[in-house]
Amino acid sequence: MGLKTKEEYIESLRQMKPTAYMFGEKITSVVDNPRLRAGIEATAATYELAEMDEYRDLMVTHSPLINEAVNRFTLPPGSIEDLVARVKINRTLGNWVGTCHQRCTGLDCLSALSIVTYDMDQKHGTHYFERFKEFLKHVQKNDLTCNAGVTDVKGDRSLGPHEQADKDMYLHVVERRDDGIVVRGAKAHQTGSLSSHEIIVLPTRAMRKGDEDYAVAFAIPNDTPGLIHVVGRSSLDSRELDGCDIGNIRYSKYCPTVIFDDVFVPRERIFMCGAVEFAVDMVVKFSSYHRQSHGGCKYGKIDCMTGAALTMMDYSGTGKAGHLKQKIIDMIHRAETLYGCSLAASYEGKKQPSGTYFIDTVLANASKIHEGKEMAEAIRLMVDVCGGYVADLPSDKDLDNPEVGHLIKKYLRGKEQVPVENRIKMFRLVEKMALESADTISDIHGGGSPEAHRVTILRETDLEAKKKAAKRLAGIDED
Ligand SMILES: Cc1cc2nc3c(=O)[nH]c(=O)nc-3n(C[C@H](O)[C@H](O)[C@H](O)COP(=O)(O)OP(=O)(O)OC[C@H]3O[C@@H](n4cnc5c(N)ncnc54)[C@H](O)[C@@H]3O)c2cc1C
Helix, strand or coil, rough: CCCCCCHHHHHHHHCCCCCEEEECCCCCCCHHCCHHHHHHHHHHHHHHHHCCCCCCCHHHECCCCCEEEEEHHCCCCCHHHHHHHHHHHHHHHHHHCCCCCCCHHHHHHHHHHHHHHHHHEEEEEEHHHHHHHHHHHHHCCCCCCCCEEEECCCCCCCCHHHHCHHHCCEEEEEEEEEECCCEEEEEEECCCCCCEEEEECCCCCCCCCCCCCHCEEEEEEECCCCCCEEEECCCCCCCCCHHHCCCCCCCCCCCEEEEEEEEEEHHHEEEEEEEEEHHHHHHHHHHHHHCCCCCCCHHHHHHHHHEEEHHHHHHHHCCCCCCCCCHHHHHHHHHHHHHHHHHHHHHCECCCCCCCCEEEEEHHHHHHHHHHHHHHHHHHHHHHHCHHHHCCCHHHHHHHHCHHHHHHHHHHHHCCCCHHHHHHHHHHHHHHHHCHHHHHCCCCCCCCCCCHHHHHHHHHHHHHHHHHHHHHHHHHCCC
C-alpha cells in the first residue's frame, strides 16, 4: 500500500491475468510482451518520476481523502494549484517519454466522476458519491492506474443507442441483479487498457429517454471475467516485437478494443445507472478535462520534436541556416501557445458543489482544437528540418551486415566529427515521433473528434455577452 515504485507497478500488472489478443494470438504475459511492455514503460514513467528527487514535488501530493501522499494521477483537483499541476505533469511526462504516457485518461475519469456522482445524488437521493469515494480511496491507497472506457463503437452514427439494429453498439446493461449488473458492448481505442489496473467506463454521449440501459458508469479490474482486450495495430508496432529500428529507447503507445462479453459489475462499483439526463454532464466533464490533458502532454512532445530538429541541424551542418531557425521558432511558439491555453483553462477553473475544481471548458476545448492542427504542423516542420531519411532509413540490420554496413555508415554521415550512429538514431526518433499512428492520430481524434470540440465551444461560450458588448459600442439599446 502507498506509493508504488516503478518495479512494484510492473510487478502488480504481472499479477493480473487479463484476456488479451494481438495479431491473432492470445497473450500469456502482458508485461513480457515487447509491444505492450513499451506502452507499460511509458505509464511506468509516471511512477518512476514520482520517485526522483527532481520531480517528486511535482508528481506527489497530499490526499485529504486518505491523508497520505499520493501520485497526482490519482487525485481529482481540489484547488487551482492542482489544476495547474495537471498541465505541468503532463508536459513533463510528454517530454520524458516522447509519446503518450497513457495515465491521464484515468485521472480525467476520476475527476469527472468526483463531480457528477455528487450532483446525481443531490438530485435523485442516490449514493453514488460515497461509492465513488470508496473506489477512489482504493485507487489512491494502492497507487493504481485507471483507463478511460468512454468511446463506444457506435454502429450507425445517425442513430442513438437504443435505436441501433444491434443493441450492443453502445455498452449497456443486459441484466440487473441484487448484487450488481451484467453489461455487454465494446469500447474502442482503449489507450493503455492493459497497463491499467482498473477500467473505468463512462457514457460516450448525451442520452435521452429510452437510453436508460446505456447510461452507465462503473469501474472493474482489467482482468474481470468476460473482458477481452484486442490490441490494435499501430504503424511501427512490429518493430517492437522484432526489437529492431524502434526509434524511441523504451516508450510506446497501444490502444486495444475492449469487448465486454456479459461482464458482471458488483453493486459497489456502479457509479451511474439509468440517469440519462446526467450522461451529457459526464461526457462534458470527462472530455473537457481530457482535452486539456492532451494539450499538456502534446507540447511536451513538441519539446522533444524541437530538440530532435535542432540536434539534426547540428549533425547535418545546417545549424546556421536562417530558414531552419525560423522553423524552430514556429515549433516553439506552437508548443508555448498550447501550453498557455491549457494553463489558462486551469487558472480559470471553478469549484464545483462536490469540492472538485473543474477547468474552463471553452479554453480546454480551444486548446484541443489548436493541438489537432498544430501538432500536424509541428510534425511537418520537424520533418522539413530533418530531411528525407525520416522516411526510408536503412534498417539497423543492414548497418550490422558485414557486406553493406560500412557503406551505409559512410554515406549516412553528416558533419565529419559527429558519429554516424548518432545521426541514424536521431532519424529513427524523428520517424517514430512523426509516424507512430497510435499517437499522432490521437492528436486529431483523442478526446473526441474535432467537431465535438467545436460544438462544445459554441455551447459553452456566453454568446449573448459578446452580442451585448458589440451592441453597446454600436449605440444600440434593445433593452
Ligand atoms: C489514438 C487514439 C486513442 C484514443 N484513446 C481513447 C481512450 O483511451 N478512451 C476512449 O474512450 N476513447 C479513446 N479514443 C477515442 C476517441 O475519443 C474517438 O476516436 C473519437 O471520439 C471519435 O470517435 P470515432 O473514432 O468513433 O469516430 P467517428 O464517430 O466515426 O467520427 C468520424 C467523423 O464523423 C463525424 N461524426 C460522427 N458521428 C456523427 C454524427 N452523428 N453526425 C455528424 N457527424 C458525425 C465526426 O465528427 C468525425 O469527423 C482514442 C482515439 C484515438 C484515435
